[in-house]
Amino acid sequence: MTNRPATDPASSLLFRTLQASPANSLWLIDENISQPLPAALPHIQAITNRFDLFQHLQQSGWHSRFSDFDFSHLPRHSLSRILLRIPKEKPLVHYLINQAAELLEDQGELVLIGDKSEGIRSYSKRAREKLGGQFSETKINAGLWFASITYDAQFSAPDLDDQNYTQLRELSDKSGFSFISKPGLYGWQKVDQGSAFLADELAMLLNQSLPISGRLLDLGCGFGYLSLRSSSADTQLTCTDNNAAALRACQANIDKQGLSAEILASDAGDTLQGPYDTILCNPPFHSGFATNSDLTSRFLAAAARLLSHDGNACFVVNKHIALEHKASSHFGKIQLHADNGHFKLIHLSQPRH
Structure with missing residues (x-):
């Protein structure tokens, strides 16, 4: 925050x-x-x-x-x-x-x-x-x-329009991808385009076929989009977020897709113990009405702490965020995989534990 x-x-x-x-x-x-x-x-x-x-x-x-x-x-x-x-x-x-x-x-x-x-x-x-x-x-x-x-207990008025705040509901994006979401998540009615870019490029970025095997961490999972696109029932999956609404929606999506996952509350992964073979992350840079560039650094530090020595961390960020520079103190190997003019995909490895 x-x-x-x-x-x-x-x-x-x-x-x-x-x-x-x-x-x-x-x-x-x-x-x-x-x-x-x-x-x-x-x-x-x-x-x-x-x-x-x-x-x-x-x-x-x-x-x-x-x-x-x-x-x-x-x-x-x-x-x-x-x-x-x-x-x-x-x-x-x-x-x-x-x-x-x-x-x-x-x-x-x-x-x-x-x-x-x-x-x-x-x-x-x-x-x-x-x-x-x-x-x-x-x-x-x-x-x-x-x-x-x-x-006034004697007064009666209809509810304000809260878009059925507590209700989980099924939505779909333009490609037909179906997911469960709710108000209370950032951009809750759509798939984040940065996350979609990462999911589309993930197999090539990792140089392996999907679904991902081994221990996978979705760091800042939101409703679990990256997990849904990259996992199977055999994946050892952990999803974590700071937002209670996100954790609710993520659990519903994991259940709907027949996956098995640990879904844990954390502040940028602070409650988790590694190591993970693969970490996927689309770090937030908004907090309330403000922006916070420090969030990216905190997610990078968490990824370096939690990643196995020979593991892979895959980040997607807005093209204006200097993630490569921020990552240099946490990872020995930093590669720009792709830049679509709006977002860039960064492959990180050799964590400096």
């Missing part, structure tokens, strides 16, 4: 608001938040869909859960306050507002914090239409807004 500076105004405001929150409050955490996180407050629960944040919450002593925002453990209308720093994805924001109407007690409060450019004012208006209670919004500085909306 992007480690925004501690002075990020929206995160700082949210952290201050947490300190003044009542018992039975719930903090919902997507990736769009600064680090370091504040010290634990025993009367506040936290739920996050990002494993790296869950790890930090656990280390800080928070009462926290890692899930794709599963609220089934919480009694209906039991919360005094819900706090949310606006996420990037509209279906998720709408889903969380809809859930607030199920979780808040009568006159309980939903707090929304975010920048005007992130849609905070539109979201606060929709929250008011859904929750039906008292509404106030405050402009904190040039773009930062704080909104408070209370839930």
Whole structure:
């Protein structure tokens, strides 16, 4: 994730608001938040869909859960306050507002914090239409807004359009390739073109026929596209991602295709132990509303740590990312396999353990 500076105004405001929150409050955490996180407050629960944040919450002593925002453990209308720093994805924001109407007690409060450019004012208006209670919004500085909306138990309104956030659904790309996905994944309605480029070139890149044999790691797996294109039931497959929604969709795809895999949560592979014979990776470079060039370096370091001495790591990145330079401190052999004008495929071997 992007480690925004501690002075990020929206995160700082949210952290201050947490300190003044009542018992039975719930903090919902997507990736769009600064680090370091504040010290634990025993009367506040936290739920996050990002494993790296869950790890930090656990280390800080928070009462926290890692899930794709599963609220089934919480009694209906039991919360005094819900706090949310606006996420990037509209279906998720709408889903969380809809859930607030199920979780808040009568006159309980939903707090929304975010920048005007992130849609905070539109979201606060929709929250008011859904929750039906008292509404106030405050402009904190040039773009930062704080909104408070209370839930009126006597009020009833249809759900906001969250595109059936919790529902896994089958989709297909232009080539007819079928896959299971859901909102909450980056580019969830399509196959990433970089990943498709890597899958199409993989046999030639590795100089071997598919499916891949031996131990295979899909590092940053998303819904599991690279695994689906490169594996068989005999492949010793591991899929890992930081995003709870991705892990849900990946498990569904693995099951649908009759594969067998370890599907593990990790922050750029930090919970995994190698060695793997082959590593496939399309590293992310977005985190929330920001870009983060450090993510590529972290995935490269993880691949070098996890790859066997004579193994192969295959990366696909945007052509503007200087992966070859970043990889030089982690791998002894770096080869540009292909460049299609948008993405480039890099073959890495001889890891520097």
